[in-house]
Amino acid sequence: MPSPRSADELLRLDNQLCFAVYSTSLAMTKLYQPHLARLRLTYPQYLAMLALWESDGPMVSELGARLSLDSGTLTPLLKRLEATGYVERRRAIDDERRVHIHLTAAGRKLKARAAQVPECLLAASQCSISELTALTRELQALRDRLRAA
Amino acid sequence: MPSPRSADELLRLDNQLCFAVYSTSLAMTKLYQPHLARLRLTYPQYLAMLALWESDGPMVSELGARLSLDSGTLTPLLKRLEATGYVERRRAIDDERRVHIHLTAAGRKLKARAAQVPECLLAASQCSISELTALTRELQALRDRLRAA
DNA sequence: CACGATTTGATTGCACACAATCGAATCGCG
């Protein structure tokens, strides 16, 4: 007896954790978009800036490890952030393969305005902080298990 | 007093629910990818097939509402599914604006093989069914609140 | 020091994802 559930139950869209994650991620992006547009950022660009505000000057590969994005995604994204004026891409002198990403003055200054974004969305979500924190931890745990699998 | 938290805490990447959702979604996609490649499906194509196995013959807009994707995404995706031979796009005779999406015999036949995918990933996730079900419901609730906001 | 292996960012090609716009078809109100 292979499975206790029917194929229909197993394949029902509303039973899929993967679709719940996927559609929540799309809904999240749409909610952030108008707020981020005022900062001249896309959603993945915003995540990159969050990482840089925490730790300035990483190599592209280090930033990629933090965001789990590869160079094929990050290279054009970072070039656009550079074009907007928020970061600078500097090749290391001791190892010319490396490119380090540094915040510009405008990029550092943006942090204050960006702090209003999570505050604003916190209010919009209609959830308590503890609720959101708990869900965040659950998802991080799931993500880490998926990566290990 | 605007906020009880500092800007640093508020902007920390690991405190962001949005990043937890985003990175979990990417990890999920990567885990599914090799399984779906054997079925000649991408991850969003798989979600579209799940919707069609539940309810065959919807309009493009109906399918879009189910998946929360618009025609700019679905039109090329469905053309690729048609090229693979899993669906057929038929313009309605009574209203020629409408395009209905129908499973082909190959598309219907695929369902049996696809049923192995969630079974396989269920095992890989190292989670109990009840755990996954609870998280799925929580995310659906969050998603619906985000859409309403 | 030499040379194969590795690391690193860049590039290319394919597939979403969505905003904006379009044109055709239909609807609905007067």
Added chain:
DNA sequence: CGCGATTCGATTGTGTGCAATCAAATCGTG
């Protein structure tokens, strides 16, 4: 019936996301 409003899918342009590949630079072992 007529005509403006609406609905519907398609198209275009921008921006990810990733696999595969590349070239340059560095590392490591002998």
